[in-house]
Amino acid sequence: MRAWALAALLVVAGCGAAESGGAADTTGDGRVTVFAAASLTEVFTRLGEDFEAAHPGVEVVFNFGGSSALAQQIGQGAPADVFASASPATMAQVVDAGGTAAEPVAFARNRLEIAVPAGNPAGITGLADFADADAKIALCAGQVPCGAAAKRAFDAAGVTPRPDTLEQDVKAVLTKVRLGEVDAALVYRTDVRSAGGEVEGIGFPEADLAVNDYPIAPLAKAGNAAGARAFVEYVRSDRGQAVLAEAGFEAP
Amino acid sequence: MTSIAHRKRRRATGRLPVVLVLPAVLGLAFLLVPLVGLLVRAPWGTLPSRLFSASVGEALRLSLLCASLATVLCLVLGVPLAWLLARGDVPGRGVLRALVTVPLVLPPVVGGVALLFVLGRRGLVGQYLDAWFGVSLPFTTAGVVLAEAFVAMPFLVISVEGALRAADPRYEEAAATLGASRWLAFRRVTLPSILPGVVAGTVLCWARALGEFGATITFAGNFPGETTTMPLAVYLALETDPDAAIVLSVVLLLVSVGVLAALRDRWISGPS
Incomplete structure (x- = not known):
């Protein structure tokens, strides 16, 4: 099932990559693909909807799974814009491979x-x-x-x-x-x-x-770098933190 | 073969149409290149030491055991089922035949979930197994066998049923006129005549069981030595140690090719 989702993502992102580049990169419009730990499924789905509401024209697509599997997929070139993992160790795998565009920051515990x-x-x-x-x-x-x-x-x-x-x-x-x-x-x-x-x-x-501290980072190979930064900022914003707290997460 | 037929045949195959050859070569490449990629990426230097590590041996042993047990289960249940579909005078045979093939098209994960709902501790049947006999199938090696059999049995049934339908029923009728019971006729006349079909079905069934992943991980979970078969081990290793995953894949590939090669006379090569 996860493989299917990934295949679909690859196809979708492959199509999207051709048209992004210019406009999408500067405005942050279009699709933001977020790879997130399975434990974030409910809360990120909700944050994604909020983010879409706050940024008309933006679509957030999630791939939820075990953090180690996601780190592996990113290492293999899966088209992701943001990685939110459930531990610094799994995030470090991506950082060590030069996969992140900015220093990961803890956004929840x-x-x-x-x-x-x-x-x-x-x-x-x-x-x-x-x-x-x-x-x-x-x-x-x-x-x-x-x-x-x-x-x-x-x-x-x-x-x-x-x-x-x-x-x-x-x-x-x-x-x-x-x-x-x-x-x-x-x-x-x-x-x-x-x-x-x-x-x-x-x-x-x-x-x-x-x-566990949960780190989040925009990715180096993001097709939508502006969207990636915007989503990371949204998760760390007061609004994002309130949603996380409501779901039972602690502040980092 | 007569000389005329021989000439005709040569003329018919004299010029290979590009419109068929090109996609055929592409198709062949599509099937083989990923396997070549696996072999190219394989860490040949450390292969022997990895190969004989305990975890690989354990997963391989478990895989072979479970696939074989699942195949036995499929044979015991599947051959009679194929016979019923081909020869039995049961109403709604077409519907039955369609239902038998459902696991073929069902995503294996869905099959695993379905097995949980039926044979799980709170499942339709499983709750009684648990209450009356203290038997709980999920997370056990028996669970792996059941998951594999569920997914693989249609391959056997379809293959055997096809052979049965192609076989001439007059031999059975002749046996019956000579006083043989239907069971005796099945055993001594029908079964020997459809043996190639049974072998083909058994090989397909075994190969499918060996590669089973989705239903196994859903129904039987994952625990080394108990339920972690080769495909599960490959998937897990991919996250931590991709080289190990490749080694496991190569082993699985070699085992599969070995079995297919050993049985090629019966199965792969058609009438020559």
């Missing part, structure tokens, strides 16, 4: 929470339950920011988790909880909130050690 299906059928109470072989556990894979944050939390708690599946982005983990296929998972607090009543969140003391 997120912390992990234990997610259980509504009613908490397995009676999960804390991180220690993640070591239980009988409990079905979903975690993010280690290379995804939420997986790296989870590892910090488990290390701090001295717990060796026994996951049944390592998912490619935090939304895939959340889906497994929503469907009741797993008893517990570690996701971001904002994901628990976005799932509404289907998922319950349980805080844990080590969460303070598993906080």
Whole structure:
């Protein structure tokens, strides 16, 4: 599915690249393609709509996914204007490859929470339950920011988790909880909130050690450099920060 | 072959029309160049050490095991199903045939979601499996086998059904007049006569199961040694270690080509 979206993006951006260049670059009109961490799905979709409303004639297109996958796609030349990742480490992959047009800036902060299906059928109470072989556990894979944050939390708690599946982005983990296929998972607090009543969140003391800063940067190969800068500014503006706070993100 | 037929045939193939040859060559290049690209990019220097790393071996072993088990499952269920579609006097056979091919056109991820809704812990059937037998299929190797079988079975069914429909039913009828039951006639007369079709279907089915990704990662999740098959390992490695992804891809390519080559007499080469 992600591959399809990417293929579509490639085609679309390929068509768009021919006509951008001049006018679009200076005015910031046209299409802004944003590659953003899966955990930003709801809040960025909303920010994108707001941005479009504030900038008539601009269309914001998103590609949400695991930050590490997105960083990889950008490295392979995927036509993106902006990258918003869920950890400085994944952003650094793009920066190190010379992929960014400006220094990345942190625009939000997120912390992990234990997610259980509504009613908490397995009676999960804390991180220690993640070591239980009988409990079905979903975690993010280690290379995804939420997986790296989870590892910090488990290390701090001295717990060796026994996951049944390592998912490619935090939304895939959340889906497994929503469907009741797993008893517990570690996701971001904002994901628990976005799932509404289907998922319950349980805080844990080590969460303070598993906080992720979210960096954002316009990209060097942006087809729409002005639009990219404008979107980054919008995310960092008071209005953008208010929307992020409402979704449960903390200020960086 | 008579000399006249031979001459005619030579005349018919004497001049290859450019309008066919050009797209044919382009088509061939389109199919082969990406594979060449894979081989060119492969890190040949470190290939042996990567190849024998534990994670590659684990993923390969799991892939071969799951694809083979899925193929067995498809054979056990799919050959009778093909027979029913080809020979059985069931009402609505055309609709049934269309339904059987649905997994062919369904995006595999959708297939995986559908499997979750049926066989997941809260699924239509899965909730009883869990409550009565304590069996939970998602995130298990059995789940991988089921996901692969779901996607691959139509290939076998279509192939076997085609062979059955092409086979002359009079041999079965002759067997029946000699007193053979339908089961005996199927076993001793029909099955041997459609064996090439069954082999072709089995190979296709196995190859499809080996390459299965979407339904597997959706239904069975991803855990090394349990559910991380080669295609999943390729996808994961692409994010962290592209060279490893290429090595895994080359291995998968070689295994596939090896199996196809081993069976080429039965399958790839037509009547010569």
